[in-house]
Amino acid sequence: MSSETIVPPKVVLAKPIKSELLTQRVAAARWFLIPMLVALAVVAGWPLLRSIYFSFTDASLTDLYNAKFVGFKNYISWTTLKSGRTIYSGLLVDPVWWNAVWNTLRFAVVSVFFEAVLGMIVALVLNAEFKGRSIVRAAILIPWAIPTIVSAKMWAWMLNDQFGILNDLGLRLGLLGEKVAWTAQPDTAMTAVLIVDVWKTTPFMALLVLAGLQMIPKDIYEAAEIDGVHPVKQFFRITLPLVRPALMVAIIFRLLDAMRIFDLIYVLTPNSSATKTMSVVARENLFDFDKFAYGSAQSTLLFVIIAVMTALYIWLGRVRFDGGIDRCSGVIPRQPPFICWCW
Amino acid sequence: MLWSYTKTTAFYMLVLVIVVISVFPFYYAILTSFKSGTALFQVDYWPTSFSWDNYIAVFSQGAFPRNLLNSVFVASTTVLLALFLAVTAAFALSRVRFRGRSLLLMTILGVSMFPQIAVLAGLFEVIRALGIYNTPWALIFSYTIFTLPFTVWVLTTFMRELPIEIEEAAIVDGATPWVIITRVFLPLMWPALVTTGLLAFIGAWNEFLFALTFTSSNLTRTVPVAIALLSGGSQYEIPWGIIMAASVIVTVPLVVLVLVFQRKIVSGLTAGGVKG
Amino acid sequence: MANIQLKDVRKSFGTVKVIKGVDLEIKSGEFMVFVGPSGCGKSTLLRLVAGLEDITSGQLLFDGEVVNGLTPSKRGIAMVFQSYALYPHMTVYDNMAFGLTLEKGSKEQIRERVTKAADLLQIGQYLDRLPKQLSGGQRQRVAIGRAIVRDPKVFLFDEPLSNLDAALRVATRIEIAKLHEDMNSVTMIYVTHDQVEAMTLADRICVLRDGVIEQVGTPMELYETPDSLFVAGFIGSPKMNFISGEAAAAYKAHTLGIRGEHLNVVSEGGVWNGKVIHTENLGADSYVYLEMGMEEPVVVRLDGNNNYHSGDVVHVSPMEDKLHRFDEEGKPIR
Numbered sequence: 001m002s003s004e005t006i007v008p009p010k011v012v013l014a015k016p017i018k019s020e021l022l023t024q025r026v027a028a029a030r031w032f033l034i035p036m037l038v039a040l041a042v043v044a045g046w047p048l049l050r051s052i053y054f055s056f057t058d059a060s061l062t063d064l065y066n067a068k069f070v071g072f073k074n075y076i077s078w079t080t081l082k083s084g085r086t087i088y089s090g091l092l093v094d095p096v097w098w099n100a101v102w103n104t105l106r107f108a109v110v111s112v113f114f115e116a117v118l119g120m121i122v123a124l125v126l127n128a129e130f131k132g133r134s135i136v137r138a139a140i141l142i143p144w145a146i147p148t149i150v151s152a153k154m155w156a157w158m159l160n161d162q163f164g165i166l167n168d169l170g171l172r173l174g175l176l177g178e179k180v181a182w183t184a185q186p187d188t189a190m191t192a193v194l195i196v197d198v199w200k201t202t203p204f205m206a207l208l209v210l211a212g213l214q215m216i217p218k219d220i221y222e223a224a225e226i227d228g229v230h231p232v233k234q235f236f237r238i239t240l241p242l243v244r245p246a247l248m249v250a251i252i253f254r255l256l257d258a259m260r261i262f263d264l265i266y267v268l269t270p271n272s273s274a275t276k277t278m279s280v281v282a283r284e285n286l287f288d289f290d291k292f293a294y295g296s297a298q299s300t301l302l303f304v305i306i307a308v309m310t311a312l313y314i315w316l317g318r319v320r321f322d323g324g325i326d327r328c329s330g331v332i333p334r335q336p337p338f339i340c341w342c343w
Numbered sequence: 344m345l346w347s348y349t350k351t352t353a354f355y356m357l358v359l360v361i362v363v364i365s366v367f368p369f370y371y372a373i374l375t376s377f378k379s380g381t382a383l384f385q386v387d388y389w390p391t392s393f394s395w396d397n398y399i400a401v402f403s404q405g406a407f408p409r410n411l412l413n414s415v416f417v418a419s420t421t422v423l424l425a426l427f428l429a430v431t432a433a434f435a436l437s438r439v440r441f442r443g444r445s446l447l448l449m450t451i452l453g454v455s456m457f458p459q460i461a462v463l464a465g466l467f468e469v470i471r472a473l474g475i476y477n478t479p480w481a482l483i484f485s486y487t488i489f490t491l492p493f494t495v496w497v498l499t500t501f502m503r504e505l506p507i508e509i510e511e512a513a514i515v516d517g518a519t520p521w522v523i524i525t526r527v528f529l530p531l532m533w534p535a536l537v538t539t540g541l542l543a544f545i546g547a548w549n550e551f552l553f554a555l556t557f558t559s560s561n562l563t564r565t566v567p568v569a570i571a572l573l574s575g576g577s578q579y580e581i582p583w584g585i586i587m588a589a590s591v592i593v594t595v596p597l598v599v600l601v602l603v604f605q606r607k608i609v610s611g612l613t614a615g616g617v618k619g
Numbered sequence: 620m621a622n623i624q625l626k627d628v629r630k631s632f633g634t635v636k637v638i639k640g641v642d643l644e645i646k647s648g649e650f651m652v653f654v655g656p657s658g659c660g661k662s663t664l665l666r667l668v669a670g671l672e673d674i675t676s677g678q679l680l681f682d683g684e685v686v687n688g689l690t691p692s693k694r695g696i697a698m699v700f701q702s703y704a705l706y707p708h709m710t711v712y713d714n715m716a717f718g719l720t721l722e723k724g725s726k727e728q729i730r731e732r733v734t735k736a737a738d739l740l741q742i743g744q745y746l747d748r749l750p751k752q753l754s755g756g757q758r759q760r761v762a763i764g765r766a767i768v769r770d771p772k773v774f775l776f777d778e779p780l781s782n783l784d785a786a787l788r789v790a791t792r793i794e795i796a797k798l799h800e801d802m803n804s805v806t807m808i809y810v811t812h813d814q815v816e817a818m819t820l821a822d823r824i825c826v827l828r829d830g831v832i833e834q835v836g837t838p839m840e841l842y843e844t845p846d847s848l849f850v851a852g853f854i855g856s857p858k859m860n861f862i863s864g865e866a867a868a869a870y871k872a873h874t875l876g877i878r879g880e881h882l883n884v885v886s887e888g889g890v891w892n893g894k895v896i897h898t899e900n901l902g903a904d905s906y907v908y909l910e911m912g913m914e915e916p917v918v919v920r921l922d923g924n925n926n927y928h929s930g931d932v933v934h935v936s937p938m939e940d941k942l943h944r945f946d947e948e949g950k951p952i953r
Contacts, residue, residue, distance in 0.1 A: 017687040019673035021514065024690070028520035029435035033447070036432040036495060043488045044454045047465025054464050064468055122361055130354070138602055139362045142369055145601040147549035149567040150590040154368045157375065157583050165371060168386040199364070260458035263551035267571050279460040279552075286464055287556060296464045303461035310456050508704035511671050516718030516769070517692030526717075530708040 048303070054296035061292045074297035091297050096273075097281060104277040107193065108258035114198045116251055119205030124239075126206065127213045140203040148200065152267040155196040159183055186274040193265055193275050197258075205250055212246025213239070252313050259306055278302045369594065376587040383584050397588035406561040407589060410569040414593075417482045417565060418547040422540050424483065425490035426498075430536075433498035434524050438510065448499070455492035459552050462488065470557055481557040482565065486550060490543040497542075501535040502528065538607045545597060566593050621681045621695065621772040621806050622647045623668065628677035630663055637663045639830040640677070645823075647682075650799050650807045654817040654853070655827035662777055664827065665810045669775050670694050681772070692718070697766035698775040702782065703758045705750040705765070711737075712746040715765045736767040739801070756787045763798070774802070776809040780816065796820055814854050818842070826850050848949035851876045857906060859943070860917045866891060872944035872952055879906065879920035881941035889934030893917060895927045909933060 055074055059067035076090040091097055126137055143151065158165050161181035170176030182192040216239065224234050262279040269275045276284075282302060285295030375383065379396035401407050435441075436448060466485055467476075475481045505528060513527045529536075554565045564572070570589050574581055601608060623645040630638040637660050645651045653661040666672045668679065670691040678685050686694050705714050712733055719729045737743045740760045750758055759779060766774060776795070780788045796819070799807055811817055817824050818838045826833040826841065826849070834846040838854075845851035851859050855878055862875040883889075884907075893909030896916055905925045908916040919935060927933060944952040 017674075017685070019670065019690075020688050020693075021670060021690045022673050025439045025520055026441050029439040029441055032431035032435040032520070036428045036491065039428055039487055039491060040451070040454055042469070043466070043485060043491075044457060044462060047462040047469055048457070050465030050468055051462060064471070121357075125354075125358060125361060128354075130358070132358070136358055136362055138605060139365045141601050141605060141608070142598055143365055145545070145597045146369065146594050147567050147597070149549070149551055149571050150372075150594055151368065153570060153586050153590055154372045157587065158368060158371060160583075163384045163386065163583075165386050165388075199368070203365070256456055260460060262460065263567075263571075266551075266555075279458065282460050283463065283552070283556070286467075292464065299458070299460045299463060302458050306456060306458050306461075307453075310453065506702065506704065508700045508702050509706065512698070512700060512704040512706070512765075513717075514671065515669065515691045515696065515698045516765075517690075517721045518717075522721065527706060 051296050051303075052300050054293055055300040057293050059293045059296070061287065061290050064292070067293070070293075074294050075301075091294065091301065096276075097278075097298060099273060100276050100278045100281040103190070103275060104259060104261070104279075107190065107197075107261060107275075107277060108255055111194050111197045111201070111258055112251055112254045114194070115202050115205045115254060116247065118198065118202045119209050119250075120247070122202060122206035123209035123213055124235075126210050140206060143200050144203040146200070148263045149267055151196060151200050152264050155192070155199070156183060156268055159192055159195075183269045184272070186272065189269045189272040189274045193268055196268060197261070197264055200264075201254065205254065208250040209243060209247055212243040215246075216242045256306060256309060256313075259309070260302070278305075369598070372587045372590050372594075375584060376591045379584060397584040398592075400582075400585050401588045401592065405569075405573075406564070407566075407569060409562055410564050410566050411592070413479055413563065414548055414565040414567075417479050417486070418544050420479075420483050421486040421490050421547045422494075422543045425487060425494045425543055426536060426540055428491060429494035429498050429539075430529065430532075431524060432495050433502050434520065434528065436495070437499045437502040439520075448496075451492045451495055455489065455496065457488065459488070463552070463556060466553075467556065476557060477559050477563050479563065482550075482554055485553045485557060486547045489550075490547060493546070494539050494543055497539045498532070498535065501532060501539075505531060534607065538604070541600065541604055542608065545600075548597070622683070623773065623806060623808075624678075624680040624683075625668075626678040626680070628664075628667060628674055628679060630660075630667055630672065630675045637830055638667065638675075641830075641832055643825060643832065643835065645806060645808065647806055648804050650809065650820060650822040652817040652821035652824045653808065653810045653827055654812065654814060654824055655833075656853075657812055659827040660830040661810045661812075661827045665775055665777055665808060668773070668808060669696055669698055695772035696775055697769045697771035697773075698777065699759075699762045699766050699779045701778045703750070703762040705758060705761055707750055710747050710749055711742065711753070711761050711764075714750070714761055715768045718765070718769050732768050732770070733764075736764045739767065740764045755783055756791060759783065759791055760794075763795075767798075767802075771805065774805050774807040776807070778811055779809075780811070780813075792816060792819060815856060818854070824854075826853060844951070844953075845876075845943065846951060848874060848876070848945050851943055851945075857918045857920065860913075861915075862891075862911070862913055862917070864912075866911075867944075870942065870944055873947045874945040874949070875937075876943035876945060877937045877941065879918040881938045882917075882919045882935045883938065884919060884921065885934050885936050887934060889936045891917075891936075892932055892934045895929055895931045895933055897929065898925060898927050900924050907933065909935070 054064075054067065056069055056071060057067035058070050058073075072090075074091060076088060076092045078086050078088045080086045122140060126133065126140075146154075157163075159167075159182040161167065161179055161184065164179075164182070166182070167176060167179045171179070180188060182188050220238055220242075221234065224238060229237070260279050261277050262283070265275050265277055265280055266283075278298065279302065282295050282298035285291040285298060287295075289295075374387065374390060376397050377390065377393050377395075378387075379392075379394040382392045385391075436444060466488075470476050470481045470484065473480075473484070475484060509527065509531075510523055513523050518527065549567060550565075551567045551571070554568045555571070558564050558568065561569075566589070570586060570593065573586050573589065623643075625641050625643045628638060628641045629636070641664060653664060655661050663672065667674050670686070670689060674687050679687050681694060691698075706717065709717065715733045715736060716729050719732065733746075734743070737746060740763060742757060742760050742764060745753060745757060745761075750761065753761065759782075762779070779795075780791055783791060795809075799805075799820070809816075809820060821838055823835060823837055824841055825835045828849055834841060834850045836844075836846075841850055841854045845854065848861070852861070857879050859876045859878050860882075862877065863873065867873060867875040891911060893911035893916075895907055896910045897908040899906040899908075903923070905921050905923065907919045907921065907925060907927050909919060911917050917935075919933070946952055
């Protein structure tokens with residue numbers, strides 16, 4: 001420190017005068033935030049609490065208000081028979097539920113893996129200078145712009161067992177021995193879902209990665225070129241490490257997003273237990289099977305799983321949310337992740 | 344020489360594959376939508392016949408025109424509402440330092456991470472209690488859960504980047520926060536508002552789970568639900584031609600919008616999707 | 620029109636102290652320049668006066684009244700920003716009228732005041748244009764015009780010339796000086812890191828360093844009797860030469876300061892001698908850089924051109940009455 005002469009503060013004002021500007025701004029901020037907070041509380045906070053509450057009751061779709069509190073019965077309960085055998089029932093021992101959990105995880109991991117790899121390839125192509133680049137960029141925006149339901153229907157038609165063009169193509173090229181009922185057979189249903197999801201979501205991944213690629217200064221590559229570094233080595237030593245933050249954010253957002261997949265599966269492979277995910281099963285119980293409370297328990301569990309993953313991510317990634325004074329370190333998600341789940 | 348020629352060829356082959364895979368399903372849907380009768384059940388790679396039958400059918404039978412109107416109404420109202428609430432909130436979050444700001448931003452991000460299914464039961468109860476079940480208002484109400492956090496978040500990042508000196512000049516000129524928002528920031532932000540609004544619109548337009556759950560009659564459904572539920576009696580009677588025609592009708596405006604606003608959307612989606 | 624007093628003003632951002640106790644009085648109608656290296660707190664101090672930041676402790680008085688709590692507009696200040704900060708979507712006219720419309724003045728009154736200010740700054744023909752259609756210099760005038768229109772008691776400038784090119788900077792500097800003459804009842808505070816701007820514009824200069832005032836005085840006071848080694852080195856161009864060691868001890872000082880223009884070249888028997896390492900001819904005057912075993916070369920400023928070459932040995936003598944002597948703490952010995 002400099003040789004600052006420390007003068008004991010003489011007459012310190014009884015209380016610092018609050019600046020009118022500051023008071024005015026903070027007050028305005030409060031009024032500006034209230035409508036949004038009220039709206040979020042009504043459409044998100046309260047419904048979430050009620051859903052969790054329903055999961056501890058015996059509520060049914062037709063009788064929401066006379067629901068009785070039943071504790072953890074929907075999650076797990078047991079009765080001991082006279083023979084001494086204990087029979088467990090409830091969500092935590094429900095094979096249908098665990099099948100859905102397994103399906104969801106499998107879908108999330110596999111689809112995001114392929115989307116990341118293919119997204120990286122497409123991003124690298126878009127990052128290169130070539131004639132017709134803008135056409136390619138426009139082309140890859142098309143899958144992204146098509147509503148999920150519509151793309152599910154388009155692919156359902158293309159994957160049709162009798163009249164589908166993919167079976168036809170497969171037969172003509174000799175890739176398939178016979179026509180395959182892609183969406184109906186248990187062993188191919190998940191593949192069908194994955195194909196459509198990867199087709200639809202890779203563009204989004206590619207755009208995020210592309211943004212990361214474009215922030216890498218070009219002269220790094222020029223320097224590598226002069227040093228005679230092989231292009232493959234350039235990719236693994238320069239591109240990948242530098243684009244990793246962008247890629248990680250995209251992957252994690254997509255993972256969280258994939259965990260709640262509903263519409264594609266509901267439309268493409270309805271009633272196939274090979275593809276039913278947590279969201280699909282939960283909605284079935286809520287509205288189709290009149291097991292409202294049980295469905296609530298399932299949706300609550302899904303919420304807990306995603307909340308834990310999110311918390312883990314925020315904690316591990318040390319995401320900075322405050323763009324205030326310190327904006328140097330950490331990864332700031334510029335977009336909320338759900339931007340991917342609207343599509 | 345030969346090596347570089349091969350490389351170029353391989354690169355353009357890759358480009359071609361990407362473009363074909365991206366575009367083909369949409370192309371094939373258009374192709375199918377113009378087929379009718381038995382032509383539908385013949386696999387063709389190029390247009391062979393042409394008929395408007397499916398389009399005529401889409402508009403003449405069922406409630407499809409009504410579903411389109413519902414979708415337009417729901418998506419636009421949702422977006423306008425979200426933008427209105429978000430603009431002021433974004434000002435507070437980006438421009439005023441107050442305690443709990445990061446917590447608030449975290450909460451908003453958290454809400455946007457919500458699995459929709461987690462609120463479905465509670466939302467159903469609220470919507471029934473409000474008496475808006477099976478009306479467009481049920482959808483406008485429930486869509487706020489994802490359009491609002493999104494618009495708030497994006498507009499907050501946009502506003503944070505507006506030069507601070509312009510705001511200070513307005514303060515020196517005697518402008519209150521409300522005046523700063525309406526007369527200084529809003530005119531500067533309209534490109535951001537258009538982009539954000541467009542993205543939120545597409546999100547609302549494409550939404551399925553809430554629309555499926557909170558509407559129950561043909562006349563109140565939105566387009567995605569209508570398309571998903573278009574069916575004949577048995578599996579072999581699925582009216583593929585009509586479904587494809589409806590799909591094309593729903594998608595063409597979106598594709599046109601996206602292509603027109605291509606640059607804006609790409610930068611809106613990604614402009615520093617990550618800030619390092 | 621307003622007399623400004625700062626009493627033990629302090630400002631911290633979190634735990635970082637930026638302004639560490641400033642006492643200063645700025646007289647009504649005075650042109651005061653805050654100058655100092657970057658990070659010294661001069662801009663923060665200006666923003667405290669403006670009311671854009673709140674004061675952590677201490678008092679700020681305008682005409683004897685504490686204004687700590689008042690908003691900028693109620694303090695009667697106007698400010699010209701470094702980046703001009705014009706509203707990009709408004710025409711020049713609307714930019715200048717914006718503050719007045721918020722005060723709900725009558726249309727004719729506003730028009731009259733805007734037109735008057737525009738004429739004064741010769742931007743009358745641009746009133747319908749948008750800022751992006753103007754050159755840098757014209758934008759700067761609009762920014763000044765926007766401030767004038769508000770008829771402020773205190774006029775604040777935050778490095779207003781730093782975005783202009785060299786030629787325009789001199790021209791605008793002269794205009795600001797003229798403006799001060801025309802509006803001699805308005806108190807002006809001007810922040811810059813450029814000591815030439817400070818010397819040419821100021822009635823008084825306040826040199827800041829690390830959040831405290833080093834010295835306040837007229838330009839000539841700072842030039843002739845700097846209160847510290849820091850001020851001595853900061854004011855004047857070329858920089859004052861500092862000579863330490865035996866040569867300084869001969870004058871009973873820890874460090875000697877002597878400006879380049881106060882060194883005479885003598886043919887023989889000078890007090891000091893050094894080897895020429897570099898020369899610069901600027902036309903009207905010229906600089907000779909001498910290696911004399913100091914940390915930095917000693918600069919001699921000569922009128923007209925010179926014919927010294929690198930390697931020549933030159934004898935120099937200081938003008939004894941222009942010597943500045945400093946002790947170990949960098950304080951002057953007088």
